[in-house]
Amino acid sequence: MExxxxYKMVQNCFKQYKHEHDGIPLSEKDxxxxxxxxxxxxxxxxxxxxNDIINDVVYEFLAGQ
Structure with missing residues (x-):
């Protein structure tokens, strides 16, 4: 898997959930x-x-914060 x-799909998913256009505040470790x-x-x-897996993982990440 590339x-x-x-990473690009994760960034797009964060934008979808958080409706932010200024960038995603994630560290390289995140x-x-x-x-x-x-x-x-x-x-x-x-x-x-x-895409479904990425959406689920990002949602879980945001729910844990």
Missing amino acids: KKLV YEDLYERIVLVKENEKDTPL
Whole structure:
């Protein structure tokens, strides 16, 4: 899975949830943690579309803050 594509999809998802256009205040570690979580879920749920997984992971991340 291409990391740059996943990062871009994560950024777009944050914009959707937070309606921000000034950028997403995430550290590189946050991105890496989200990426690892997305890869893990995708490995376990091969039939689930990547976009759905990213939306779920980002929602969980925002709910935990």
